[in-house]
Amino acid sequence: MAESGDTTVVGADSHFKGELTFERTAKINGKFDGKITGKGELQVSQNATCKADVEAAGVDVNGLIEGNLNVKDTVKLNGSGVVRGDITAAKMVMSEGASFHGMCAVGPDSGRSSSSSGGQPSGGAPSGQPGQPPKK
Amino acid sequence: MARHQGPRLVQCYHCRHRFEVSGRAQSTSCPGCNKALIVADEHITKLRGPLKELRTCGRITVAKRGRLIVENLEAHGGIDCQGIIDAKRVLSGDTVILGPKCDYHGDLTAPNVIMHKGAKVKPSRFAVPEDPLGLADLGAPPESG
Numbered sequence A: 001m002a003e004s005g006d007t008t009v010v011g012a013d014s015h016f017k018g019e020l021t022f023e024r025t026a027k028i029n030g031k032f033d034g035k036i037t038g039k040g041e042l043q044v045s046q047n048a049t050c051k052a053d054v055e056a057a058g059v060d061v062n063g064l065i066e067g068n069l070n071v072k073d074t075v076k077l078n079g080s081g082v083v084r085g086d087i088t089a090a091k092m093v094m095s096e097g098a099s100f101h102g103m104c105a106v107g108p109d110s111g112r113s114s115s116s117s118g119g120q121p122s123g124g125a126p127s128g129q130p131g132q133p134p135k136k
Numbered sequence B: 001m002a003r004h005q006g007p008r009l010v011q012c013y014h015c016r017h018r019f020e021v022s023g024r025a026q027s028t029s030c031p032g033c034n035k036a037l038i039v040a041d042e043h044i045t046k047l048r049g050p051l052k053e054l055r056t057c058g059r060i061t062v063a064k065r066g067r068l069i070v071e072n073l074e075a076h077g078g079i080d081c082q083g084i085i086d087a088k089r090v091l092s093g094d095t096v097i098l099g100p101k102c103d104y105h106g107d108l109t110a111p112n113v114i115m116h117k118g119a120k121v122k123p124s125r126f127a128v129p130e131d132p133l134g135l136a137d138l139g140a141p142p143e144s145g
Helices: none
Strands: A002-004 A007-010 A014-020 A025-028 A030-037 A041-044 A049-061 A064-066 A069-077 A081-083 A087-094 A099-106 B009-012 B020-023 B028-029 B036-038 B042-044 B046-056 B061-062 B066-076 B079-081 B084-092 B097-098 B101-110 B111-113 B120-128
Touching: A002 A064, A007 A014, A014 A025, A025 A030, A030 A041, B036 B097, B042 B046, B079 B084, B111 B120
Parallel strands: A007 A025, A014 A030, A025 A041, A030 A049, A041 A049, A049 A064, A049 A069, A064 A081, A069 A087, A081 A099, A087 A099, B042 B061, B046 B066, B061 B079, B066 B084, B079 B097, B084 B101, B097 B111, B101 B120
Antiparallel strands: A002 A007, A087 B111, A099 B120, B009 B020, B028 B036
């Protein structure tokens, strides 16, 4: 793991297993398995794979994240980004081409309601299988 | 309302049969299952609902002051939400746009989503990209009708 300026970098040829804590900015270029906690922004590069639950102030996704994101400020899910897991954030930007499978809760109050299950409209509709595509 | 110019390809939301309709058509019946279909675009500018379902082969636009409350929402032409959508299940055949002031709730299946900063999403399950209309499995050329 390298440090360039204020950025902690997991290099493209690296495979990190464990728990990462950072203060300012962390960048994953290689593979990461474990848990990431930080006060700053996490950047996941295009060819990076990150199997981790993430807690950070911001996350910028260009690669793959498998795990839950709990973000205080903004999640940027760019066109090449893939997230398989739940996202809880105050703000979220999702670009065309981005891939996301999981629960999504975005808004200033999302942190408080993130534990509730989705699929219940306020109209009190009966429950069913959420997000099921129609039978072909 | 903007009308489509030439004939366009639609897919029945009952039986998934694909066929062409006139660009001016607002509704039609499916040659595959003979059921009625709405093919017009829906533009929602005020409160609409609560509805059990809203399905169209066209596009659904929810304006800034629009509010759509529906259990099952299906729009083959995509969804542009600048207002409020409160749904249980949402299927879109094209890009879903969640504008900066939109308030969205509903389990979403779509091939593409563009979410602008400021959009609010109540806890909902997202499946993006998915092929909600099963277009990938339909290799046969469309028939006109």
